[in-house]
Amino acid sequence: MKILIPSDEGLHTAAEALRAGLLVAFPTETVYGLGGDGFNLQALAGIFAAKGRPRFDPLIIHIADLDSLERIAATDSLELAVRDKVHALCACLWPGPLTLILPKQPDVPDLATSGLPTVAVRFPDHRVAQQLIRLSTGAVAAPSANPFGYLSPTKAAHVQEQLGDQVAFIIDGGPCGIGVESTVLDLSAGSPQILRPGGTPRERIEAVIGPVAGPPLEPGSTIHSPGQLKSHYAPRTALTLHSRQEMIHLPYEPSEAYLFFDRWSWDAWVQGLGLMYPAGTSRIRVLSEQGNLAEAAARLFELLHEFDRIGVSVIHAEQVPETGLGLAINDRLTHASCRKALKP
Ligand code: AMP
Ligand code: MG
Numbered sequence: 001m002k003i004l005i006p007s008d009e010g011l012h013t014a015a016e017a018l019r020a021g022l023l024v025a026f027p028t029e030t031v032y033g034l035g036g037d038g039f040n041l042q043a044l045a046g047i048f049a050a051k052g053r054p055r056f057d058p059l060i061i062h063i064a065d066l067d068s069l070e071r072i073a074a075t076d077s078l079e080l081a082v083r084d085k086v087h088a089l090c091a092c093l094w095p096g097p098l099t100l101i102l103p104k105q106p107d108v109p110d111l112a113t114s115g116l117p118t119v120a121v122r123f124p125d126h127r128v129a130q131q132l133i134r135l136s137t138g139a140v141a142a143p144s145a146n147p148f149g150y151l152s153p154t155k156a157a158h159v160q161e162q163l164g165d166q167v168a169f170i171i172d173g174g175p176c177g178i179g180v181e182s183t184v185l186d187l188s189a190g191s192p193q194i195l196r197p198g199g200t201p202r203e204r205i206e207a208v209i210g211p212v213a214g215p216p217l218e219p220g221s222t223i224h225s226p227g228q229l230k231s232h233y234a235p236r237t238a239l240t241l242h243s244r245q246e247m248i249h250l251p252y253e254p255s256e257a258y259l260f261f262d263r264w265s266w267d268a269w270v271q272g273l274g275l276m277y278p279a280g281t282s283r284i285r286v287l288s289e290q291g292n293l294a295e296a297a298a299r300l301f302e303l304l305h306e307f308d309r310i311g312v313s314v315i316h317a318e319q320v321p322e323t324g325l326g327l328a329i330n331d332r333l334t335h336a337s338c339r340k341a342l343k344p
Pocket of ligand 2: 143144152
């Protein structure tokens with residue numbers, strides 16, 4: 001494996017590797033993706049093998065121009081009203097962290113869609129991802145570049161640690177701006193339904209196409225989206241999720257980690273303890289001092305990665321407000337909390 005910088009030369013080298021059926025990890029605005037040619041069976045099989053991902057969990061095909069949508073998805077088989085919604089979403093929210101589930105074109109490999117009659121498509125809003133897709137095959141299957149079930153990578157170093165020996169190249173494009181995965185929206189069944197909350201808040205989708213259903217309240221409560229398994233997006237360390245009220249009343253244990261939403265909660269906790277200020281410890285972190293949900297999302301996986309790296313006995317995490325990106329953050333924390341401690 002070699003790390004490339006996203007220069008013209010680096011991107012051409014990586015694109016050539018993708019055309020040859022090899023795997024390349026690359027940055028997107030959400031998280032780093034593990035890319036392979038979406039129409040190459042060997043590359044697709046390689047993605048499942050590298051991640052240890054079950055074959056029943058389908059991949060998202062990434063495109064880099066609107067014309068490519070029809071190559072992947074058969075939108076003309078949708079009812080006219082739904083087709084209009086698809087076009088409106090593409091016009092308003094693409095490129096961006098929104099994945100659409102649509103009827104698939106017959107030649108999209110079953111391996112990519114896990115045999116489903118539908119396919120997941122996304123147009124990422126990231127210069128490096130777009131150039132790589134355009135220079136390679138125009139349709140790149142790319143789940144997050146992490147072993148199945150583990151935290152998604154938001155920096156090239158995360159990919160290197162977790163999957164470094166499984167890819168031909170990692171393109172280092174710096175940290176991901178959004179930091180949580182895309183919102184998955186199913187339009188294949190008529191009425192639109194969010195299967196996974198993510199980087200595009202529900203409010204933005206509803207502003208374009210009106211009310212949407214979902215997401216399922218309990219992780220694993222439905223199997224609409226095969227990837228929504230109960231335990232997912234999890235650090236190796238056990239994580240316990242707390243309401244704000246619970247969090248600010250927790251006792252302090254030096255071997256445990258504390259992840260507060262904002263400065264207010266942190267201050268309330270410290271005051272409540274009446275102890276010496278436990279500052280200067282990498283085990284006590286705040287997602288966003290000012291309570292900004294976009295900043296919180298961008299830092300979430302990075303801080304969880306860090307807790308795993310330094311080694312703590314348990315992570316206490318505070319729920320964030322359930323608006324905008326808060327839905328995606330709480331969803332990832334809930335999934336992470338379903339995992340029992342698993343040391344590497
Ligand atoms: P990721 O592993 O982060 O790339 O996430 C892809 C998500 O999209 C997973 O939750 C998949 O289960 C879901 N997904 C992909 N294709 C489909 C599909 N055809 N129908 C429903 N969900 C899908
Ligand atoms: Mg993933």
